[in-house]
Amino acid sequence: MDLSIAFFLGWILAWLSLDIVNGKNGYEQLYPHDFSAEGILIKNLLTSYEQRGGKYGRPVTNHTHAVPVWFMLQLIQIVDLDEKNQVLKLNLWTNYKWIDEFLRWDPDDYQGVTEIRIPSSKIWTPDIKLYNYADLRKDEKRDALCIVNYAGNITWIPQGIYMSTCDIDVTTFPFDKQTCSLKFGSWTHDGTKLDFMFDGPERMKADDYFVPNKAWSVVDVPAKRNTFKYACCPEVYIDLTYTIVFRRSATFYTYILILPCVLLTSLTLVLYWIPPESPTKMALGMSIFMAFFVLLLMFERNMPPASENVPILGTYYCLNMILITTSTFLNVFVVNLSFYGSRAPVPKVLKKVMFQFFAKILCMDNLVRPFLEADKKRLIPPAIPGFGLANGGENKWPKNWKGSTDILLQRKDEIEADPQLAEIDLKLTEVRDFINIYSERLVEKDRKEKIAKEWKAVGLIFDRIFFWIFLLTIFTSLTVVLSVIFMST
Secondary structure (H helix, E strand, O other): OHHHHHHHHHHHHHHHHHHHHOOOOHHHHHOOOOOOHHHHHHHHHHHHHHHOOHHHOOOOOOOOOOEEEEEEEEEEEEEEEEOOOOEEEEEEEEEEEEEOOOOOOOHHHHOOOOEEEEEHHHOOOOOEEEOOEOOOOOOOEEOOEEEEEOOOEEEEOOEEEEEEEOOOOOOOOOOOEEEEEEEEEEOOOOOOOEEEEEOOOOEOEOOOOOEOOOOEEEEEOEEEEEEEEOOOOOOEEEEEEEEEEEEEOOHHHHHHHHHHHHHHHHHHHHHHHOOOOOOHHHHHHHHHHHHHHHHHHHHHOOOOOOOOOOOHHHHHHHHHHHHHHHHHHHHHHHHHHHHHHHHOOOOHHHHHHHHHHHHHHOOOHHHHHHHHHHHHHHOOOOOOOOOOOOOOOOOOOOOOOOOOHHHHHHOHHHHHHOHHHHHHHHHHHHHHHHHHHHHHHHHHHHHHHHHHHHHHHHHHHHHHHHHHHHHHHHHHHHHHHHHHHHHHO
């Protein structure tokens, strides 16, 4: 039995020596020609890898050494920026490189194979996570094969859609520039176990593969390596923080938010050119107010529910709504002056200030000239007393005139004796009383109309003052808003 075993072993050695003489390598000696050298290599590596601890142990022979991991991000597309929920959605290619000391071989042993592909689930991979993630999915990456060369250098480039939190600053919306960051680092390995570093320059890569976004344009993509000690653990952890700065394309918002606002603001000035007694004035003011309210609702749809900064454009909307509300109240004030100001005459001080000061400044001399001339005539003393000028020239006859009945009244006894003369006297007295009453009514009506016209003139002057105040406020606010927005961008 021992001799047969020795004979068999000798035959095997002779066969191997003959193959070596004929120039066959170790792989050709052990495996038939229909076996793939790459397949056999992967099988041997994974078998040996599993025996050494598998994918759960760090791939270093000395456990005190840190595994070097090089990392690089490549920006493919800005998918979306959800301002409402403050979430940034990016299409990224993540490039990992590290050294696995357990995945090395001699290419000469496997027909010169220097590189293989292995599923990432079969070997150890760094547990790099996006710290500020805002994703409900279990995993954001699409798995990819790992490229392994004979020296143990591994390259892994999985692609994925990453959703991260982003602090949105809407101060200069829609001319805003946003700055969002993506913080990558190992979740369980500190700096002594995993040396996390950049693969190349400290910035995000955005080259020919980048797909432009119609709503956003990339301004800068810097990056920084940080070391931080968290409250949970005494060890120092390493993270790579990428910052992406991008600016909004404001063309669309210019046509739907800014241009209508400017036009409505200009239309508000028309309110002061409509006569106060016209009901169209109030109707137009309320219509403009509702139009601004609709614009404000459209504006609010793009804003975060709780933002630290108030948008300047939103403040401008609210300012215009306040001005329109104020102008509506002022219109009511002017209408009230025009229709109900005749209850009392215009105070002398107000009349003097409005007619002699503001009317000249606002070029409204033609409006107040008749009132000023009437005041001057009223101050002229009567030239002939008792001859129709006793009341300042306003009435042609004295207030209590008796006319042709004076002769009849002198012969009162004769009138009382004659019934016909008494009847005539009675009728003349009634006519005289009627004329006196009617004359007083006309005088009172003229006085009220004159007072009403004066109050209406005062209201029109107020209207013109409010017009210039409103115009100055509009231009000032628009200049301040645009300057702040463009200086910020």
